[in-house]
Amino acid sequence: MTTSDTPPTGSERPRLLIVDDDEPNLEVMRELLEDQYDVVTARGGPEALQRAEAEPPDLVISDQRMPHMSGVELLERLRERCPDAVRLICTAYTDLDAVLAAIERGQVYRYVLKPWRVDDMRTTIRQALEWGAAARERRRTEDRLRRIAYTDAVSGLPNRLGFVHRLRELLAAAPGASRAVLLVDLHRFAEINFTLGHEHGDGLLREVGRRLVDGLGDAAEVARLDGDHFAVLLLDAAAPLAVAEGARRIHEVFARPFDLPCLRLDVSCAVGAAVHPTHGTTAEELLQRADVALHSSCRTSHAFAVYDPRNDAFTRRRLELIAALPRAVELGQFVLHFQPIVDLHRRSAAGLEGLVRWRHPEFGMVPPNDFIGLAEHTGAIAPLTLWVLGAALRECVAWRRLDLPLDVSVNISARNLATPGFAGQVEQAVRTTAARPEWLHLEITESTVMADPPQSLRVLGELRELGVRLSLDDFGTGYSSLAYLQKLPAHELKIDRSFVMRLATSPGDAAIVQTIAGLARNLSLEVVAEGVEDAESLDRLAGLGCHLAQGFHIARPMPAPDVLPWLATSPFGLGPLPATR
Template identity: 45%
Template sequence: MIAKAVRSKVMARAAVIGLTLGVTALAALAGYSINGNVETTRHVRETGMQSDQWGALTLNVSIEYEMLGDYLRASSDVGRQPLLSAMGSATGNVNWLAENGDETDREEAADVADSYAAYTETLHELVAADGRGDLATVDALAQQANLAASTLRKTTIAQVARKRLDMDQYLLDVDERNNKALVAAGAIVAVDMMLLVLCAFVMIGHQRRIERQAQESRYRAGHDGLTGLANRSLLAEHVERTLKQAARQNAPVGLLLLDLNKFKEVNDTLGHHAGDLLLTEVASRLSSAVRESDIVARLGGDEFAVLLPSVGSAEGCLELARRVLDAVQGPAELDGVRVDISGSIGAAVYPLHSANSAELLQHADIAMYTAKRSRSGTAIYDAETDSHRSEQLGVIGELNRAIAEDELVLHYQPKVATGTGELVGVEALVRWQHPDRGLLPPSEFIPQAEDDEIIVALTDAVLEMALVQHRSWREAGAELPVAVNIAAGGLYDNAFPDRVAAALARHAVPGAMLTLEITETSIISDPAEVQAILDRLRDLGVKLSIDDFGTGYSSMAYLQTMPLTELKIDRRFIRSVHESASDEAIVRAILQLAAALNLKVVAEGVESAAALAVLETMGCSYAQGYHMSRPMPADEVLPWAAGRIRVPVGS
């Protein structure tokens, strides 16, 4: 009966709760004791400081009294000087007690202050009478000062004694409190020990139950909790075992990796519950679409895998991938909301594409990304594509080194006023001075960087270099605004505005001297998040420009709310604006839109005098292109400007 009671859930919970309460009580008592010790230390320190001030006050009054005697006995000014120096020396002690003492200290300090002021005034009158040679008055004032000093010393000595008595009583109270706390701590520890023993019995009683649960835990360790499919770990075991068997039987093995499209949008829009329903539905469709011998697994997130033990050939594997994708794709009802399920599948075959399980998983993953990028739905591993991917990774690795070793250089393309030719700013364009391949244009590395997190470091490096160059031009007398292109990743990085602010402050560059150029497509992906980032940049005084405007019409609806300063018309409409009526109409429409929104307009890609003349006639204020100047190194900008157009000085 007792053993059964010990093993019961009620007893287990009671023991745990009791032990928890006991430990909590012990911790509370420890906290109470620590807090009491802190309070005691503070009180002792404050009382000691107050007592010290009363003692110092007594000492200063005594010194003044002694100096008075020396003054009366002195026959020269040198002998009288100590009294003159000592007068008023206790004022600081009185003031400190009036501000920092307890209530009694402040009351007594107020009385002492009056007495000490009268005493000090008597000394001043005595010195004045001595200066007049009025010896009778000197004697009378000396007696009065002696009486006042004696009274002050008695008062201050009494206060020192009072503080000592207060301290003794306080310490007696603290000692009594500590004794009570010690008794309480002993009782709590005893109870806790009994509860600890009871918990030990309870744990032993539950050992068999834990053993029964171990088997279930092992199952859960190999299966996805949401869908019930095999997880990544169990799939890896199946792949290893299947490949060993295939090697003995010389039978190809296929692996499919499925990644869903727009799963994040479902989660963000409909909630995580809807996302879970979607994953469950996909798992069900996958399980129904494959053969009995195939193994379906969820790798995590919205990624699934299908192991095909006997696939026949690469063509057969790809055909199975298409059939699986057809089965998975299609509409689904999620809590009454209709969504379309779609995805991309990559396939790889052992031993045709891979020599082991790790390569099979890796190559199927590469094929899946190939299918996603090409939007073909399915793709099988291709060594040539993988080689291109490896080259891209090599570029990223070299680019990391290039940033660290300052191999990047900036060229600057002027932006001019169409009517006057006045230089109104420059756009910073990055180049890579490769140690082996020479000066590389951005097309050789920017696309790869934009597919990798290195684009953040690259953007920060370009911004830093542009601000350094702006400051150099300013020190040379040219206040030349500079524009820097910002990748889409910067507009979804909450830390980006802080880094811009730090860079501006580091180089003492006003925000108005910096323009950040962004693309339409980077805005329309998530307008609300981009709006918040742009608002913070605007608050820094930074100007914001839409680059290549006209290529992403769906973003026009956001022009009214985004804190933009400028539109840059895409070069495809500018190149033949003087020859094409349709291009001219588009440019006019953009100019009218910009005027309505109070935005400046820059025409990109101006390559002829005729195009520039038409733009000026149409009212386009600014232009940029090869007709004015190609991008040039920083040291050529001011000489070029001085020989052709005026560089504006000042903001």
């Protein structure tokens, strides 16, 4: 006997389960192996399953041909019940194809052909046990690595990877079950970390995790995703108020102060929730939408928010628009619509505001609210603004050639004012289109100016020196800093539509409009009222001190080809055009 064949002693002896419907074969195997192993025998599949359940074996050797249950079928069942057991099968040539197929499927480790030699059987068993021991150690190592990979080192809770893995398992096991993901964000945690140090911050995270686990009990599973973000998985969210109740219990966890070694802290949180399958059917969708709800909760200062698609700006469409923006100008996908601006004293058009639209090949006509912010964020606003300037000025020149005394207005952003040489770009656009600078009105918002007041004032001064007219847009909704208003080289104020739309019914709004108009008059500024929705409001604006107005009551924004027909036929137009006089 070689060293490797030396039988183990005591509790180290491997347990072998021998299965055969022939009693003499079982006796031969028992006599052959019991000096080295703990040998258990069974006469057929049903008995083998019972013995394996009572005492899980390290190795199973089964005959293939047996009544009631073949060896392959038995070993497949044992793979589910005793996954650590190595499975061997004894077979004749006539059954070899079925056995080889079972080996390929992982049901069987190896086969032994009948009739077998004693030495071959001993060697096969020894190798199988060594392989099994190595496989078990490999699985234990994989389990340890998985626990490390799936566990947060600070709190001992599942981390993001572990939470997603568990959520996927539950969704796959019961696709129709109602579950909910609640994300928890601690308020002012960074301040605690920076002030007290990471050691105390980690202590707080551990205590938060412990309280969440204790407070939610068996109804939920808790994880720490990252930083100061925790996740709660409600295992049953079918009840109408289950999610709200879960959020209430989370906030209850934070009702008591947290005792740190150096002081006692009051900590609060925000909670965002998404429900399966209403808000998503995958782990990734639920987490993303719970995150959107959490963002909404933080932004609105509400303690709890459930995902609402109407508040979700973070959509696949948004990403596709971001990706398409850089080339949209060169592909000619943008168009300008124009909304008339009327002189209140003459009751006729004095100019038009150019409003950009995106004619997207997939999404159709995209309104500016859906892409202007994206353009500012990505830097695409610079080429877009230059295109709008050129297109608006070309239309304005065409009107002027018809002796139509119309100006054109264009919106510019904070990014434009921060772009080096922007005033020079505007000058070039005016010169290239053969326009005059005073025909161009550039509209800026108060927040645009206040993003960088010194830079804004410098660039606006350069634009005014060119002869371009400057309009302060949406006045009354931003900072309304009178100190900066006095310094601004503006020509006009545009009163925000929110005050104008309710003019006919709100005495307060009428007073605000009159006050703004009086302020503008004292600063020698013209006043434009936007958002005129009815005839009564239009009639009152001149009496309140406004000079110009625009809104749906006058005209909706229209494509460039519709401008001349509108000017010829609208009561606010210019009458028959020169070509038809």
